[in-house]
Amino acid sequence: MKISRYFLLNKALFSLSFLLSFNLFALGISLSEAEQIAIKSDPAQQIYQYQQASLIAQGSVAGTLPDPMIKLGMANLPTDSFALDEDPMTQLTFGLAQQFSRGSQLALSQKGFNQQSQLAVLQGLARQLTVKKNVQQLWFNILFVEKSLTIIKQNKQLFSGFYADLQTQFSLGLADNDDLIAAEIALGKFSEKIASLTQQSLTYRSLLSEWIGQNAYQQLPSDIPQWPQTLAYVDAFGDGNGGHYALLSGHPKAKMLTQNIALADNGIALAEQDYLPSFKVEVGYGHRLSETAMGERRSDLLSAFISMDIPLFTDKRQDQKLIAAQQIKGQKQAEQRLLLRQLNRQLTTEIVNYRQLKMRQTRYQDSLLKQAKQQVKLLEESYQSNTRPFKAVIAAYIHQQSLSLEYQQLYFDGLKSLSNIRYFQAL
Numbered sequence: 510m511k512i513s514r515y516f517l518l519n520k521a522l523f524s525l526s527f528l529l530s531f532n533l534f535a536l537g538i539s540l541s542e543a544e545q546i547a548i549k550s551d552p553a554q555q556i557y558q559y560q561q562a563s564l565i566a567q568g569s570v571a572g573t574l575p576d577p578m579i580k581l582g583m584a585n586l587p588t589d590s591f592a593l594d595e596d597p598m599t600q601l602t603f604g605l606a607q608q609f610s611r612g613s614q615l616a617l618s619q620k621g622f623n624q625q626s627q628l629a630v631l632q633g634l635a636r637q638l639t640v641k642k643n644v645q646q647l648w649f650n651i652l653f654v655e656k657s658l659t660i661i662k663q664n665k666q667l668f669s670g671f672y673a674d675l676q677t678q679f680s681l682g683l684a685d686n687d688d689l690i691a692a693e694i695a696l697g698k699f700s701e702k703i704a705s706l707t708q709q710s711l712t713y714r715s716l717l718s719e720w721i722g723q724n725a726y727q728q729l730p731s732d733i734p735q736w737p738q739t740l741a742y743v744d745a746f747g748d749g750n751g752g753h754y755a756l757l758s759g760h761p762k763a764k765m766l767t768q769n770i771a772l773a774d775n776g777i778a779l780a781e782q783d784y785l786p787s788f789k790v791e792v793g794y795g796h797r798l799s800e801t802a803m804g805e806r807r808s809d810l811l812s813a814f815i816s817m818d819i820p821l822f823t824d825k826r827q828d829q830k831l832i833a834a835q836q837i838k839g840q841k842q843a844e845q846r847l848l849l850r851q852l853n854r855q856l857t858t859e860i861v862n863y864r865q866l867k868m869r870q871t872r873y874q875d876s877l878l879k880q881a882k883q884q885v886k887l888l889e890e891s892y893q894s895n896t897r898p899f900k901a902v903i904a905a906y907i908h909q910q911s912l913s914l915e916y917q918q919l920y921f922d923g924l925k926s927l928s929n930i931r932y933f934q935a936l
Contacts, residue, residue: 537727547720557633564626572619580604600795612785635761645928647717653921665699688899766845773838780834783827789816856933863926873916881909
């Protein structure tokens with residue numbers, strides 16, 4: 510019994526299905542456009558913008574002297590008569606007082622708030638990198654599912670044609686009932702796999718819609734980004750014995766800790782100001798309403814004072830405050846070293862992972878897929894010569910399909926690995 514011409518033609522189409530170009534559609538937004546939409550629509554960016562503006566405003570307040578105090582009152586009023594012009598010491602007073610901070614306390618306070626505002630900017634940049642990576646990962650998951658659906662639908666179409674051919678041959682007594690049942694089971698499995706992948710596609714698109722809205726449900730363009738800068742960095746990494754500290758020091762997360770160290774330095778300088786005195790200046794003017802025995806108006810009185818606190822006993826207050834500020838700086842420095850070590854390890858692991866994925870992709874392309882194709886051909890010939898059962902042919906095709914899907918999984922896992930590397934590159 511021979512396999513029909515229809516079956517052989519469709520089989521050739523299936524064997525090439527995993528090599529189909531990704532440029533099948535040109536609909537919807539591109540990946541880079543999706544990334545920009547996700548960043549612009551991310552509410553977290555507004556949070557950081559409001560936080561930055563608030564801290565700048567607080568810095569302006571912290572760098573300003575407190576408002577002067579005005580004093581209005583009456584002094585030395587006799588209690589026996591409450592007359593304003595009876596006692597020569599009775600006066601209407603007007604006073605003005607201004608408090609001055611210690612040393613450069615105001616400027617340092619304002620500087621501290623401005624440094625904190627820069628932290629909000631860096632938090633926004635770090636958030637953008639996370640958003641871009643999330644969009645890329647979901648994008649590649651969807652493309653993998655769509656590519657798998659294409660392969661399986663083509664394979665199902667192939668087996669549908671073969672099943673129709675078997676039915677004709679069975680009605681003529683040229684095919685066994687076992688072969689017909691095996692083809693029916695294979696078609697059922699294809700339908701189940703298509704349903705499962707469709708469910709995965711909807712799940713990934715639902716997750717992607719959090720970032721880009723209804724654009725997630727369009728046909729995604731399947732153009733694959735090239736990312737030459739990332740590939741060049743992976744190639745230049747060598748055996749991985751070096752480190753990535755020069756690269757990672759420019760990552761927003763590392764810059765945030767660098768900014769925290771600068772903020773701690775400012776805190777130390779601010780604590781040192783407590784060893785300096787603070788001043789308060791007061792000026793008063795007294796207007797007298799009484800007259801002399803000669804009937805002449807008494808002169809008004811002017812007074813001025815300077816108050817100063819002197820930090821003489823510093824062991825319980827100023828010294829401890831300075832020690833606390835110095836310890837905070839040490840903590841931030843240790844946190845930065847720890848973060849850089851963690852990021853360096855993660856990036857090294859990701860580069861090794863990407864290289865392993867590329868090696869496995871090459872193995873599939875150079876041997877496994879070719880061997881599976883050769884196996885299908887040999888089993889077809891054996892089936893035509895009635896030396897192998899039809900179930901063996903079906904198993905060979907299913908195995909070839911599984912290898913094709915595994916290759917696609919490795920391919921898109923490689924893209925997701927590159928996406929992770931780009932996150933560390935702050936791209």
